[in-house]
């Protein structure tokens with residue numbers, strides 16, 4: 239019984255470590271929350287998925303993360319100004 243509890247606590251600990259790594263990795267693409275959730279749930283697999291998420295940008299009106307090619311913000315529904323091409 240005690241070892242089962244230890245296993246659960248260790249599992250939760252590692253999920254939190256993966257979640258934190260996913261958050262830090264996802265933050266580079268404006269995907270901190272998605273990265274944290276994916277990595278918390280799926281561990282290293284979620285971390286890899288986070289790497290391949292499309293890069294997000296920030297809405298100039300509400301400040302939330304949106305898809306790079308969006309023409310309308312999904313959060314505040316405001317029409318976004320045309321994006322100037324930037325070198326990555």
Ligand SMILES: [Zn+2]
Pocket residue numbers: 297298299300301302311312313314315316
């Ligand atoms: Zn917005």
